[in-house]
Structures are given as C-alpha cells and as structure tokens.
Amino acid sequence: MPPSDAEERAERESLGEMFKKLSTNLSTLIQQEIALAKAEVTQTAQRAQRSAKDAGKGAGMLAGAGVAGHFVLLFLSLALMWGLAELLNSLVWSSIIVAVLWAIIAAVLAAVGKKNLNEGKRELTEATQDPVHHTRETLTEIPDTVNPSKETP
Template sequence: MTGTTGDSRSLGEIVGDLTNDLTTLVKAELDLARTELKSEAAKAGKGAGMLGGAGVSGLLALILASFALSYLLDNWMPVELAFLITTLLWAVVAAVLAARGRSELKKSNPQLPKTQRTLKEDAAWVKAQKN
C-alpha cells in the first residue's frame, strides 16, 4: 500500500488494493498450511511405518507362539491333533473379530452429518452476505 489516505484514492483503487491484499493474505495462509501439513505428514509417515513394522513383528510372534502352543500340546496328544486344536483356536478368534468388526462397520455413519450441517450453514451465510 502507498500509505495515502482513503480520500485521495478512487473507489476502484481502494477495491483493487483490497483485492491485492486479500489475495496476498490467502496465498500466505495457504503457504503456511502447506508447510505445516508437510511437517505433520512426515511425522505421521514415520509413525505409520513403525506401526507397520510392529504389525509384521506381532504377526511373526503370533505364528511362533502358535507353533510353541502346538508343540506344547504335542506332549499330551499326537502332533496333528495339537496343530488342529491351535488352528481351531485361531479360527474362533478370527470369527469373533470378524463379527465384531462387521457390527462396528454397520454402526458407522459415512455421511459425515456434522460436516454436511456446517457446509449448509456456510452456504446460508454466503447467501445472506449477498443480500
């Protein structure tokens, strides 16, 4: 801005300056948001990678624990029966988790009602500003 008073500028100059200032402000805010988002995405990526590694490690531990259980049961029964019991145990766990997961998915509401409501309020506000 040139630092002149509002009286010496025409209405077109004032609107032009206001438009330029608003554009500059929006660009600066978008740059700030982009910078913050990149930083947070990098942190989230590291965390997700570590959780993935933990999942793989947990799966390997589960497999080895299943073998250990089967060989422990082998002390009292044939090895085939011990492995069958371990397999049936994990099948029951999988069925229970699948049933719980399905019921949780049925409870979810993918329509995002709060977001839809606020977007409608924003649209109403914009319409009110036009009038």
C-alpha cells in the same frame, strides 16, 4: 435534518477524488485477499505435509514392529501347538485349534484397522476440504464495502 457523513463527503470531494479513493481501496482490498488466500493455502499444505510425514514415520515403525512381532507370535504359536499336542495326543487337532485362535484374532484386528483407516480418511478430508474459507467470507463482504450508501473507514 442534518446531512449524513456520506453526503458531506460528496459535497467536499470531487468525483475524481472519490473514484481515486475507491480504486485505491479496491486495489488494496484485492491485494489483501490474494495475500490471505496464499497464506491459507500455504498453511493447509504445510499442515498436510507434516501430517503425511508423521504418518509415514509411524507406518515404518509399525512395519518393523510387525515383523518382529510376527516372529514372536510364530514361535509362541508353535510352542502352544506342541503343548496342546501333548495334552490331546494329536498334533493335527492342536494345529487346528491354534489356527482357529489366530483366525479370530485376525478378524478382530481387521475390523478395528478398517475403522481406524476410515476415521483417518475422514479427518484428512476435513482438514483439506476448504483451505480458503476466510477469503471466501471476506469476499462476500466486498459488495457492502463498495456500496456508496455505506461509509467505509
């Protein structure tokens, strides 16, 4: 039975050379893992920063649109209230009808808004959950790399 590559190397190289290679390879591997971890964390932080910046801009625009829309709805509601008052001959009942309509609209908007906030929270949690998963995977392979019965490239 011919000797394996590892056995041939053991015959050619001294123990000191083998430990030197092991030390060099292990040092290189650790440096690469640290660099990978840094890159993954930086990438995740940049993605979260861009996401937060976009969300902030969007929130500001929506706030401005909300103020303008509020005035539009206020005057349309007043017009509807006065129009219903002409039909019903009662300003009180027309005011109550308009208020109930807006209560229904507010309830629907609140339910949809809560759903969207929960979805955004879930997506943000997923995006920032495990920023170093590649590093973790590679670190689990280190024991196999250091195993003397396996040949390393």
